[in-house]
Amino acid sequence: MICVVSWSGTLENSAFRADVKAMKKLENHMELLDAPIGAEDTDTRLDALVTRHARAGNAGIQLLNLIGGQAENLLDRLPADMRARLGEGTEQALKLAMGAADRSRTLVSEQPGWLTRAVTTAMGAAGGFGGLPSAMAELPVTTTILLRAIQDVAMEHGFDPSETSVQFDCIQVFAAAGPLDQDDGADLAFLGTRVTVTGAAVQSLIAKVAPRLATVLGQKLAAQTVPVLGAAAGAATNYAYTSYYQQMAHVHFGLRRLAVDSGQDHVKLVEEFRKRVAVPVKRA
Numbered sequence: 001m002i003c004v005v006s007w008s009g010t011l012e013n014s015a016f017r018a019d020v021k022a023m024k025k026l027e028n029h030m031e032l033l034d035a036p037i038g039a040e041d042t043d044t045r046l047d048a049l050v051t052r053h054a055r056a057g058n059a060g061i062q063l064l065n066l067i068g069g070q071a072e073n074l075l076d077r078l079p080a081d082m083r084a085r086l087g088e089g090t091e092q093a094l095k096l097a098m099g100a101a102d103r104s105r106t107l108v109s110e111q112p113g114w115l116t117r118a119v120t121t122a123m124g125a126a127g128g129f130g131g132l133p134s135a136m137a138e139l140p141v142t143t144t145i146l147l148r149a150i151q152d153v154a155m156e157h158g159f160d161p162s163e164t165s166v167q168f169d170c171i172q173v174f175a176a177a178g179p180l181d182q183d184d185g186a187d188l189a190f191l192g193t194r195v196t197v198t199g200a201a202v203q204s205l206i207a208k209v210a211p212r213l214a215t216v217l218g219q220k221l222a223a224q225t226v227p228v229l230g231a232a233a234g235a236a237t238n239y240a241y242t243s244y245y246q247q248m249a250h251v252h253f254g255l256r257r258l259a260v261d262s263g264q265d266h267v268k269l270v271e272e273f274r275k276r277v278a279v280p281v282k283r284a
Contacts, residue, residue: 036263046269049254050276056247059240060179063223074180074222075215086218089139091210094174095203097144098167104148139217142238146245147174153249157257168202173252175209178216179244180223191252191270 037045075083150170151161159166223237255273259266 037261042258042262042264042269045254045258046273046276049251049258049273052247052250052254053277056244056251057179059236059243060181063236063240064180074219077222078218082221083218086214087211090143090214090217091206093140093143094147094171094206094210094213096140097147098171098202098206100144101148101151102162104144139221142241143217146242147171149242149246150174150249153246154253157250157253158260159253159256164199164202168205169252169256170249171202171205171209173245173249174213176245176248177212178219179240180216180219191255191273 078086147170150173151166154161154166154170159169161167161170220237220241251273255269256266258264259269262269
């Protein structure tokens with residue numbers, strides 16, 4: 001009887017030690033995971049994103065001052081037949097840009113934001129110098145570079161641009177109002193909730209985003225072909241647009257990353273962000 005009790009006790013002790021060992025391994029694993037950031041850090045990062053949003057329109061205001069016009073009147077400078085083709089052309093440009101931006105990652109690694117701005121600025125100068133035909137031909141290439149810049153920002157925040165859901169988010173950034181629209185409400189309309197994303201959903205989003213982006217890019221075409229300014233207007237326009245979409249991408253993916261890091265609901269973070277943006281902010 002004593003032997004049996006001793007053997008049973010040994011089995012129980014072994015099982016207990018195994019349980020303790022397993023618990024310690026689990027605790028060690030949990031320690032490797034970053035703990036959610038606190039309320040103070042969350043507030044700090046929200047304020048930083050609000051600052052980015054305010055900064056996004058700065059170059060747009062400077063551009064309007066340069067060309068001496070209002071955003072609402074820019075499209076009137078384009079020929080009627082070109083205005084009619086903008087929607088279809090923009091949708092096609094977005095579809096082509098999706099594939100081209102992805103393929104470029106196998107050739108060129110992630111680029112710093114200043115370099116992308118420099119490239120698009122130079123392209124804008126060339127397009128502006130050649131007038132409206134050159135600017136129209138440069139548009140699909142610029143769209144691809146802008147999308148690639150948005151993807152680079154996504155990577156900076158820890159998201160993989162090859163994932164369909166991240167591709168969806170990148171296209172969503174193009175739904176922002178554009179650098180020449182100073183309506184903060186329209187600027188934030190693209191900050192929607194995440195939906196179930198498939199390849200078909202991405203194509204559907206492109207079709208929905210294209211009309212808004214067509215207006216924005218139409219303003220871009222008109223702005224960079226101001227006859228008196230030529231190359232200067234083209235360079236300033238591309239710089240303004242690249243800066244704007246990079247900043248708005250930081251807002252979009254910054255909020256998504258903040259939801260992950262803080263453990264808070266993304267929808268609630270967007271609501272809080274909107275409240276902070278609603279406080280009047282002067283764009284200098």
